[in-house]
Amino acid sequence: MAIENMAFLIPVLPALAFVLTFFLGKKLPNGGAIIPIIAIFTSFVISLLITMNLLQNPGQVVSQSYNWFAILNVGILIDPLAAVMLSMVSFVSLLIHIYAVGYMSHDKAQPRYFAETALFTAAMLGVVLSDNILQFFVCWELVGLCSYLLIGFWFEKPSAASAAKKAFLTTRVGDVMFLAGIILLFADIFKIFNGSIPQGVYVLRFDEIFSHIPEIAALNTQIFGFEVSHLTLITLLFFGGAVGKSGQFPLHVWLPDAMEGPTTVSALIHAATMVTAGVYLVARTFPMFIAAPYSLLIVAYIGAFTALFAATMGLVMNDIKRILAYSTISQLGYMMLGLGMGAVIGITAVGDSLFHLINHAFFKALLFLCAGSVIHAVGTQDIRQMGGVGKVMPITFATMLIASLALAGFGIPGTSIGVSGFFSKDPIIEAAYLFGESTENWFPYLFSIVAALLTSIYIFRLIFMTFTGKPRTSYGGHESPAVMTVPLIILGLLALVFGALTKTSFGNFLKETFGNNFVSIDIHALAEMGEYHLASHGSGSEPLIILWMPVIVAFAGLLISYLIYGMRILDMSSIVSRNNPIYKLLYNRYYQNAIYTEFLAVKVVYEGLSLAGRSIDRGFDWLVNFIGHIFMELADGLRQLQTGVVQNYATAVITGVSLLVILLKLIMEVF
């Protein structure tokens, strides 16, 4: 039996594990953790085998479709893009599950935890291997549901419950846009077919969508006096969904609050199963983006801005998990920027961005698991109360250091020496440079390079504050058990070498995504349609200083951090104070949270709804009372007839009978 026929098991097994763990978990040791671990391990093995097959023959992708209803289908598509995502998601999720056996060992609700994370993984795997946009959306929503359940895992804590609600509602804003995009796309394709869809054509399957790109682009709508192509509209709506899910500005506010869940959940959300979905969506529909004028530029700008914006906030956070959360937002910004750079480097952008996504998944999962390990041992999340943890937890320290180096992106340009983040972040920054060169628009490059500097500063601030120096409070720390450290070491190795090993093969592999037996797309023709001017020469031909720039800023960041937080030579107390307006602005997260919750949520939505509700209530009240009043008045008149005098009733009866007789008589005379 060919391995391709087992592809459907990849999401089905974890989903099955969800059911089993939910009902049987209580009777098994460790809350039945073994069930999802085995299921996800099997999914991982299948994904890996399919990926290997695909590596041999990238032109032959796995594509299976079955009729769902009418003109829609369910199906599986495993092309290079999906294959690397599948392998990464199942692998990282597997390690996190193993780690969670140790991390969650004291929690009473283990079966619920493992059941929900299994469902989370299943949903994400479902997103990845969907071959049509509707199935994609269904799984996407399932991911959102699971994130709600898991962020609010400790729902007895009010902060966790509200964080879960916030995550759900904020991503919903994006999801509604995504759904609107799907509906518009469906309507457009229906229009293109003149309403009669031939037998066997599934309108929302990706190959079908991509083959109609020119026709969709030709449809226009007037918005605020501008002629907007439907393709631009659809892609921007899709991107709106990605902004919500992937925590891009301005919908990133839920991600830092999502830290209320267990740390392992944060690792899952940030590395494997949730935030990457948005990037994946844009990558998956990349042919539409590149054919739509302005879309890729907006993706690039939002991405670059988010990268810098989040990094500035990461500088001042004191909660170890929040620093990592802002780091994730910033790195996701890089991925979006990478995709947006398709405006200048074409299809290569997907490879660059996905490469960063995979590397980021490894080192960010590692960072979170290390942070979890520290929190587990120290019992606090505030880095000001830590210090000197490195001596107590050498393995955690070593792996965390590797992850931080990978995040900051250390390496030597032009060689194969470097940590994974180096090989994936550099091409994006270089592409931003190329973009600046060809369009004279330097903002993406400037933003990304400053963000790289800030990244290095905040992550080493975390390292120095947490692991070096003397303990600032007394805590009885100890190294975590092997079930927790082994996943750390595995991830550490990957964060160290994955980038160097696959830096060229990865990009080449992903280039096959849009040219195979499922879809075959001429990216250059589409780019012309989208009015993007692809650079004739690839990256690597920039001046030496540009090649070295990311590494230089990374070192500069390390040095600044060391001087401030390691050696404590530079005194920051004058800057890091509530009196400094800039610090205050950053510490309060640009007051965006306040605007969203206190103004938008409380003032506009809550009070608006209550006003509307009150008015409607009053309207209905009046109507109901009015109808009641009519009958009251009527009854008041009619009951006067009930005199209580029997003779009156008798008179009525006799009069009635007499009238009936007279009537009968008259009728009989007429006929």
Next chain:
Amino acid sequence: MIPLFYYLALSAIIFSIGLFGFMTQRSGIRMLMCVELMLNAANINLVAFSSYNADLTGQVFALYSIALAAAEAAIGFAILMSIYRVRDMINLDKINVLRW
């Protein structure tokens, strides 16, 4: 054979007496008695038509009607007895607590 007209005239007279009594009297017992008169006027009609048409159905109906009148009288007088015990009179004009 007595012509049908006489029966019908008798019946109409008895019915009118009953109706008159029913409309003018205030005592519950008298009113019940008047109701009996009207019922029996109807019975006379039934039996007269029955005999005139040589069809027994009307007489059977009359029997039913008598049985019904007996039951009605029994219940009616029982109710009047109860009212009398409570109110010490059976003037139906004054029994009007359910009036508006």
